[in-house]
Amino acid sequence: MYVHVNAATSADGKLASRDRSQLRISGPEDFERVDAIRADSDAVAVGVGTVLADDPSLTVKDDARIADRETDGRTPHPARVVFDSRGRTPAEAVVLDDAATTYVLVAEATPEDRREALGAAGAEVVVAGRERVDPAAGLDALGDRGVDRLLVEGGGELIASLFEAGLVDELTVYVGAMVVGGRDAPTLADGDGFVANFPELSLEGVEEVDDGVLLRWSVEGRSDES
Structure with missing residues (x-):
């Protein structure tokens, strides 16, 4: 499976402010770019923290892209995936509507109720x-369910866990023209952090987008294994 992590951060690397409320970092050009990546993906994934904070739909917005997917014999929107170890996704979350298939990945320890x-x-619940x-x-x-290209849109805990497991192929980051600050504000990769064996990236491109910059990296040692 090819795993593409995409995120938008402030200039100081924050995904959101310290209260973890939704923060608009990207502009219209970057939103279009992300929509195009979604349209090319088999599934779009987030962690449950992103669902609780932002209640995203994770669907394709552009009608032409939706039509192209249908012309190719695909569903209008990619599947949606929530990494949710304790089953905290609210029943009323937008990601559970009928716009697309949604897989909620849970642990064995998640209560049956x-x-x-x-x-x-x-949801289709997957242990x-x-x-x-x-x-x-x-x-x-997910691979057993036909997902070959996975777009991961956050948050920091999920992204960190995927890097720790050596599962990321590509990282794109839009860096916006703002400073957020705060030692408790979420970053691109949270979790415990690395003290050795740091994931190594190879810079593939730099592009000015909106009033910020888009950075594109491949992850060393992954492309030939995906």
Whole structure:
């Protein structure tokens, strides 16, 4: 599976402010770019923290791109994936509507009543891991369901776990013209952080977009393994 992580950060590397509320960093050009990547993906993934903070739809916005997907024999929108170890996704979350298939990846430790509630709300619940969702097992399960290209849109905990597991092929980051600050504000890759064996990136491109800059990297050692 090819895994593309895409994010928008402030100039100081923050995904959101310290209260973790939704923060508009990108401009119209970058929104168009992300919509095009979504349209080319088999599935779009986020962590449950992003669902709780932003309630995203994760659907393609442009009608022409939707039409192109249908012409190619694909569904109008890519599948949606939520990494949710404890089954915290609200039943009323937009990501559980009927616009596209939604996989909620949970752990074995997730209470049965939460799994049932998610299923009743429209999710296909997938168990991948014991106490927490195991990223590799989750991606294997998605691959079994026909996902070959996965776009990951956040948040920092999920992105960190995918890098830690060595599962990322490509990283694109739009860096906006703002400073957010705050030691508790989420960053591109949160989690425990690395003290050795840092993921190595190879810069593939730099482009001015809106009033910021788009950075594109490949991840060393991944392209030939995907």
